[in-house]
Amino acid sequence: MTTSRIERTYAATPERLWQLWTTAEGIESWWSPDGFTVEVGKLDLQPGGELIYTMTATAPEQVAFMEGAGLPLSTESRKTFVDVDEPGRLAYTSLADFIPGVDPYDFLTVVGIEPVEAGTRVTMTMDAMHDEEWTQRLLMGRTNEMDNLGRVVGG
Numbered sequence: 001m002t003t004s005r006i007e008r009t010y011a012a013t014p015e016r017l018w019q020l021w022t023t024a025e026g027i028e029s030w031w032s033p034d035g036f037t038v039e040v041g042k043l044d045l046q047p048g049g050e051l052i053y054t055m056t057a058t059a060p061e062q063v064a065f066m067e068g069a070g071l072p073l074s075t076e077s078r079k080t081f082v083d084v085d086e087p088g089r090l091a092y093t094s095l096a097d098f099i100p101g102v103d104p105y106d107f108l109t110v111v112g113i114e115p116v117e118a119g120t121r122v123t124m125t126m127d128a129m130h131d132e133e134w135t136q137r138l139l140m141g142r143t144n145e146m147d148n149l150g151r152v153v154g155g
Helices: 014-022 024-030 060-068 132-153
Strands: 003-010 036-043 050-057 074-085 089-096 105-116 119-127
Touching: 003 132, 014 024, 014 089, 014 105, 014 119, 014 132, 024 036, 024 132, 050 060, 074 105, 119 132
Parallel strands: none
Antiparallel strands: 003 119, 036 050, 050 074, 074 089, 089 105, 105 119
């Protein structure tokens, strides 16, 4: 299985970035791609614990895309934590159960957080999804999220 990788360096401490990745307030401040909002419903930060959140399209362009693709404007997403090693590593599976005509499946994301001279390097590695189109959508969404994270921490 192929993976995609995104890497960014932020002018923030590993502890600050860990907090943004692992608290409801932190997640809600940056997690959603542009044009969407996120509301955390459950966060149990331990291996086997779940993150459950609702992502809602709010901007006209995203609303039109979702409607045109036959997707609901709001989707509940579930992630199950596999590895929680504060503040250096977070791994979780995501349940892809919202794609019309595709049986639900899990895919893995691993986040590495490490101090570097310029701040903190965050590396996100994601399993490929069921086809190239959805893998590219995932990569574009996660790239946008990482950009949003940079706006929150100012770096």
